[in-house]
Structures are given as C-alpha cells and as structure tokens.
Amino acid sequence: MQRTPQQPLARAQLTLELVSVKELLRDLLFREAGQPYFKRLAVPRRRRWLGFWRTLSTYQAERQLLPVGGRETNRLIEQFFTLHTCLRAEFHEGGMPVTAIRVLRQHGPTLHAVLTHIYSLECTPDGQGGYEIALTGSAAP
Numbered sequence: 001m002q003r004t005p006q007q008p009l010a011r012a013q014l015t016l017e018l019v020s021v022k023e024l025l026r027d028l029l030f031r032e033a034g035q036p037y038f039k040r041l042a043v044p045r046r047r048r049w050l051g052f053w054r055t056l057s058t059y060q061a062e063r064q065l066l067p068v069g070g071r072e073t074n075r076l077i078e079q080f081f082t083l084h085t086c087l088r089a090e091f092h093e094g095g096m097p098v099t100a101i102r103v104l105r106q107h108g109p110t111l112h113a114v115l116t117h118i119y120s121l122e123c124t125p126d127g128q129g130g131y132e133i134a135l136t137g138s139a140a141p
Contacts, residue, residue: 008139009136009137009139010114010115010136010138010139011114011134011135012111012115012137013133013134013135014107014111014133014135015126015131015132016130016131016133017130017131018074018078018131020103021077021123021133022074023102023103024103024104024123025065025077025123027101027103028041028101028121029058029061029065031100031101032096032100032101033058035096035100037091037092037095037096038089038091038092038096039090039091040055040056040089041055041056041057041058041061041087041088042054042055042056042087043084043086043087043088044084053088061087064076064080065077065080078125081124081125085125086122086123086124087124088121088122089120089121089122091117091118091119091120095118095137095138097116097117097118098111098117099112104118104135114139115137115138115139116139118135119136119137119138120135121134121136
C-alpha cells in the first residue's frame with residue numbers, strides 16, 4: 001500500500017509501562033529491524049544544525065537497551081532514556097502493519113480504528129515510570 005499525497009496522516013498515542021516497552025523494543029530490534037519496510041532507528045541530535053535526528057544502528061540500540069544475556073535491562077532502558085530523550089523508529093513508504101508488533105496488537109480495537117500502517121513510532125518517558133508511544137501512519141478507512 002503506497003501512501004498517496006491526498007491520504008491524510010493519522011496519529012495515535014499510547015501510554016505503556018516498562019514491561020510493555022521492553023516487549024516493544026524487543027520486537028522492534030529483533031523482528032522488525034530485518035523487514036523490508038524498516039528504515040532506521042534514530043535519537044534526537046544535541047546540535048540541531050546537523051539535523052533533528054541522528055541514526056542509531058540496531059547493533060548500538062541492542063547493546064544499549066537489550067544486550068544479549070544482559071541483566072538489569074530495566075535499568076539499561078532507564079539509562080538510555082536519561083541520555084536520549086526519545087527513540088524513534090522510522091519505516092519506508094507503505095509503513096509497517098499495525099499488527100506486526102504484539103504489544104500494538106494488544107491495543108487492537110482502539111488502535112486499528114485510527115491506524116492501518118505506521119510510518120514512525122516515537123518512545124519517550126512520561127516522568128511517572130511509564131512511556132509515551134506516539135504513532136504516525138495512514139488512517140484507517
């Protein structure tokens with residue numbers, strides 16, 4: 001499904017607890033990163049004159065967030081979001097199906113009513129122990 005210029009972008013927002021964010025990150029890093037629709041992971045730049053987002057390789061993200069055999073992954077995720085205020089996953093034209101990630105499927109009826117495909121996903125801490133997930137994609141018909 002190619003996005004046409006007249007097709008409006010839709011936005012949805014979820015608040016997830018740390019356990020669900022860990023599942024979401026695991027799905028993004030280990031399942032979706034190899035898919036043809038996956039474009040890149042990015043973090044905000046400190047110096048905006050170079051652009052707003054800096055690409056973060058999946059290898060770097062995995063090492064910083066969910067290292068193989070890693071312990072204390074909750075602490076690593078919190079440290080990551082202390083250093084970087086946001087993690088953004090971007091997808092090529094056509095987007096990622098909403099149903100590709102289990103955590104998003106669990107929010108199915110409410111999310112599917114708004115989005116069919118996701119073009120970007122941004123994860124930021126909400127300051128209360130949870131995480132805000134902002135999704136931008138194509139609107140449901």
